Amino acid sequence: MRGAQAVTGRANAQAAGILWGKCTDADLVKAKAQCAQLSVPLDYERPKGTTISLALSRVRHTVPDGKYQGVMLVNPGGPGGSGLALATLGGLVPKGAGNAYDWIGFDPRGVGASKPALSCSGDVTAYNRPSYVPVTAALEKTWRQRSKDYARKCAKAGGELLDHVKSADNVRDMDSIRRALGVQQINYYGFSYGTYLGQLYASRYPRAVRRMILDGVIDARTVWYRSNLDQNVAFDRNANIYFDWIAKNDKTFGLGRDGRSMGQAYYGLLAKLRKSPAGGVIGPDEVNDVVLLATYNVSVWPVVAAAFAALVRKGDSGPVKKLYDENYPQGAGSDNGYAMYLATLCTDARWPQDFDRWKRDAWRQHAKAPFVTWANTWYNAPCLSWAAQPGRPAEVDGRQAPPVLLISETLDAATSFEGALETRRRFPKAALVEGAGGTTHASSLSGVACVDNTVADYLERGALPARRPGNRSDRLCDPLQPPAANQPAATGPAPAADQKG
Structure with a gap:
């Protein structure tokens, strides 16, 4: 040295x-x-x-x-x-x-x-997106088309850079x-x-x-395909750990004392929001994206839990919307990080080009790990039709x-x-x-x-x-410890909010 x-x-x-x-x-x-x-x-x-x-x-x-x-x-x-x-x-x-x-x-x-x-499109994180989980053929078709459209826009915007x-x-x-x-x-x-x-x-x-x-x-x-499958299982595990923590702090959040019941309430709320978004804009995707932040970093555990509790107990979607807006901006140029995530990972290595394989893998994992499996699947789905040719790792x-x-x-x-x-x-x-x-x-x-x-x-x-x-x-x-449950910190963008590795 x-x-x-x-x-x-x-x-x-x-x-x-x-x-x-x-x-x-x-x-x-x-x-x-x-x-x-x-x-x-x-x-x-x-x-x-x-x-x-x-x-x-x-x-x-x-x-x-x-x-x-x-x-x-x-x-x-x-x-x-x-x-x-x-x-x-x-x-x-x-x-x-x-x-x-x-x-x-x-x-x-x-x-x-x-x-x-x-930058390919400023509305990637726009409100009123279709539900991540394609419980109908129409939802699956819609998400596949959104993925193709985004890849097409990136091909037009990126040109020679994508190679x-x-x-x-x-x-x-x-x-x-x-x-x-x-x-x-x-x-x-x-x-x-x-x-x-x-x-x-x-x-x-x-x-x-x-x-x-x-x-x-x-x-x-x-x-990179396998790493995302591994993430689906791991994020689900960490979501359950987080739900247990919320339940342990029921005096603060008032969402119940049992982590499993907390999880059931979470997925029940997502089903409800599919039919009627809170405040007209906070649907299941937005709630999932906000709670996902807590599975990356314990520093935001209290503030995310407090926002979720306000939505469940009071019907107040404001705190969730605030966290969503801070961490998932919209408008011109806001998708730069996502576009370059795809531009790199879609071409570092060849992804499976058969959507039926993606679909089988996603439903298989969703059955046991529903927290982020379909959200992550659609996040990466533009790689199915990415314009640039992949290389070898x-x-x-x-x-x-x-x-x-x-x-x-x-x-x-x-x-x-x-x-x-x-x-x-x-x-x-x-x-x-x-x-x-x-x-x-x-x-x-x-x-x-x-x-x-x-x-x-x-x-x-x-x-x-x-x-x-x-x-x-x-x-x-020792690992990083979460703040006290009754002291949610004021936040801007949360640590590791890019959703990926």
């Missing part, structure tokens, strides 16, 4: 090919960040052809140059998530360990402030950023889908990696990679703990920290001292937990 002294000489160098300037985002301005656009080839096989640009942000190190540890690229996942704001992440690392790095946020190709940014937004393209963009920054190695912090980019980067460019943290770890064996082989820190909670539904174990097997120098029994997705730097101090020790001096023998984690920590 390269030490701090080896990178000090570049601490103040002007990055080749990057002209840093002012940012416009208020949080980035407050953090004294700099922003830029970096030109990269649309098609790396034609480097002198059409170019696109990536939006970058940078929060510089605040330690003396002699203690500088290099650049830290950050990716929030999705795919389709904007990463510019994550340049401020260093301030959350305990012990000031993040201050020794230049934190580099970036919007992947097609995303956010990168140019061009893909060049695979994970492998994003990985090459990461190395273009490295080269433009003028450094031989990067540090990297990836969340959720960002952990897949990290695995691919460390496989392709192992000598270019200094330190790497992967939180909410993708299972490379399951990209790149190989993940971490045998040449340096020591890597892996983080996962045991019951993470979006990225399974088994995926973290599989990545640990593929990266023999990695160490895995487990939030024992937790259900939160990608929860590091959220205030759990055991996890966050492990991150700090690794970033400060490269220290990892000792690797234990066998197929298990190397350090057990």
Whole structure:
């Protein structure tokens, strides 16, 4: 591993090919960040052809140059998530360990402030959508047509871009950023889908990696149809865990003391809302999408439960609508994250092209795991008719990679703990920290001292937990805990609200 002294000489160098300037985002301005656009080839096989640009942000190190540890690229996942704001992440690392790095946020190709940014239709999350569960032939036909129409709109809007937004393209963009920054190695912090980019980067460019943290770890064996089937079962499990918590806090929410009865009430409400949406706009899809937030992150358990209780007990749909509007915006450009999610995942690997298989798998899972199975099926259904040709998943082989820190909670539904174990097997120098029994997705730097101090020790001096023998984690920590039931926090967009890995 390269030490701090080896990178000090570049601490103040002007990055080749990057002209840093002012940012416009208020949080980035407050953090004294700099922003830029970096030109990269649309098609790396034609480097002198059409170019696109990536939006970058940078929060510089605040330690003396002699203690500088290099650049830290950050990716929030999705795919389709904007990463510019994550340049401020260093301030959350305990012990000031993040201050020794230049934190580099970036919007992947097609995303956010990168140019061009893909948007296909602003009404994907519009109210009064047909019910996710196709209990009639008409509902199934309607959803299939909606999926085809969205894919068609993306083909028109995306054009040539759609052929060049695979994970492998994003990985090459990461190395273009490295080269433009003028450094031989990067540090990297990836969340959720960002952990897949990290695995691919460390496989392709192992000598270019200094330190790497992967939180909410993708299972490379399951990209991407199988991973969504796995999610259907896992989210249902976490919904039942959440219903049990609501029942345990009946004094606060007044929805009953039995988790199973709570679940029955939930599905009964969805059936009722199919016939008559609350407030004319809150139907079963909107309620499902809001409750789904709680199966990603325990931080929103109280506020989601309070909103659901207001709807059930008082017929007040306002709190649910508020959460829905904050987390699922509508209007021009609002579908950018979803469009780029599909653009990447539909082409990373071939999806089954027989809808009858999707249908059989969905009904089979729905019978035992009804919480999100059909919602997730339709979320991905545009892949059935996506315009661009799929590739083959790149190989993940971490045998040449340096020591890597892996983080996962045991019951993470979006990225399974088994995926973290599989990545640990593929990266023999990695160490895995487990939030024992937790259900939160990608929860590091959220205030759990055991996890966050492990991150700090690794970033400060490269220290990892000792690797234990066998197929298990190397350090057990407490999971992220929910707030008190009677203290729902004021919320904007909930953590991990992108719905995916």
